[in-house]
Amino acid sequence: MITRTAEHRERVIQGALEAARWAPSVHNTQPWSFAVSGEEISLRADVDRKLRLGDPSGRELLISCGAALFTIRTALRCEGVEPVVRVLPDPDRPSLVATITLGEPAEPDDRVRAMGRQIERRRTHRAGFTDLPVPERLMDGLVREARIEGARLTPVRAPVAVTMLAALTQAAQGAQSQDRVLTLEVIRWARPPGSSRRDGVPAEGYPRTAPPTDPDFPQRDYAWRHEWGSEADLSRSASVGEVALLTTTGDTREQWIAAGQALQRTLLHACAHGVSAAFHTQALEMYHLREFLRHELCSDEYPQMIMRLGITFDDKESVRRSLAEMLQ
Template sequence: MSACTTEEITSAIRTAIQAAVWAPSVHNTQPWSFVTNGEEIALRADGDRKLRISDPSGRELLISCGAALMNTRLALRALGYEPQVRVLPDPDRPALLATVRMGAAVAVDEHTRLLHAEIERRRTHRAGFIESPVPDHLVETLVSQAATEGARLTPVHSEAAVRVLAALTNAAQDVQSQDRLFTLEVLRWAQPPGSSRKEGVPAKGYPREPRRTHPHFAQRDYGHGHSWGSDADQFDSASAGLVAVLTTPGDSREDWVAAGQALQRVLLHASAYGVSAAFHTQALEMFHLREFLRQELLSGEYPQMILRLGFTLDESEGVRRPVADVLEERRRS
């Protein structure tokens, strides 16, 4: 790195953080911040954006930040630098989730270019998919992408198991919708039409009156009695798509960060082939339902995300906070 000028280093780091902020996060809370010091980027959890009702342990927050870490790594590799990553480097600083340094120069491979190109294109889908199935060879590749990051992506082919996942998702959604604190927490991150906020879920990002998928997977009620949402044709599809579960062998903070990196690697590869994903975390936010899934369907592995994969005509725009809002730059003396 000694051959790089200060301007080149600064530009590379800002490019990496610009990529990081495009990571998916629960309710688009964007619960991260970054500190730069020389050639090092520190990724920190933003506790003010933690979902204290639905995510008291911070599991979903760390998964979100893990996805941001994956984007950081990909951006540096796409620029020709080998990222040197330390996850949870300081036990006395729990908010410090990772440090990333610009390592030696490396040749940029085609797969890195493929994934990097999808960082700002990828979108979360919140409805059904068209009937076209996800090709088996692509599913196999997505499974291997998750394994690269130490997680397991399990496509659920059993109709009975899919019905169980749908039923638990619907049950959790019904229970949470009756809980005032759960509802208020979701509404905090719901944007009304015309909002200029660069965080939360835009009103155009979900259907006003969603069609039921088969089997039906309940979506979050971001409108909650308001006539918010989009009437666009891209949401007028009823297939549930391919249901899959992302799991890890353990359930530590390290596992959660790894799950986020694996999830984002899967999502970017899928996006490169026109496949979108819808997320369902409702059942995973209720201890007994999550344990039921772990013990009865997942061979003891810990479920970190339930997702549906498929093709859609969705062309909704993403919203993200500018880098200046999440970055603190320090200068070494």
């Protein structure tokens, strides 16, 4: 039986939940809420923040919640506590993603500490990268990190495969841009300059017009029909960086959560080495394109994320809701 003072327990849990706020989520929707009972944290999916057109199955919502779950685990380990996790513990409460209980004391190793230091520093990049290469040794390390969480990260190095992924992203972005209702759902999460909202993508967080990469991986059009967004240097093409696919062997809710945990683990590890990530989920939101990708490039595994990894010196703003807003 572990004896903890109330003050110690409160400090550890408070720190873990403060850290979880910084997990990545689609359009920075932050689709989660928390509840605390004694030494147990409940992580719940906030379905009111789900993208009802872009993510009707809730796949991206649960990937986002999986990223928050891994962040809680990492923060607890940094405090010397081993978390005891139950994923989807109650079939009668489908929004209950996981429970995390404070377990045995455990001294964090250097890798856990390094990831913990990146939780509030990590940023999603929404443009091209510099020409500085991502070390191959680091990419191999990211592959191992994803595997620990039950997912596969595959660097896409064949030029023809990179071109195919870019073309699928272009096709999906083109189709989605013609759907006015879906576009309105996306720009609902684009914050105007000076906005006091603490969710969504800040105007400074995406370029008004992104410099094209070669091949071009288009970004979401957060600046649709307005002049928001940051200025970008359009005089030259930006580097694609290293393209990678995150996949799982199945496509269940458990595996979506596992994909989210693997995603955050790789992002924090990459950030600790000065590498950022840009995400491209447009093709994964269209059934036929996702199936084509699964069969042609993913060896029949299910693609959960298309990303580009690279080095950038941009220091973009990010915003998060207060913990009080997330607690139930």
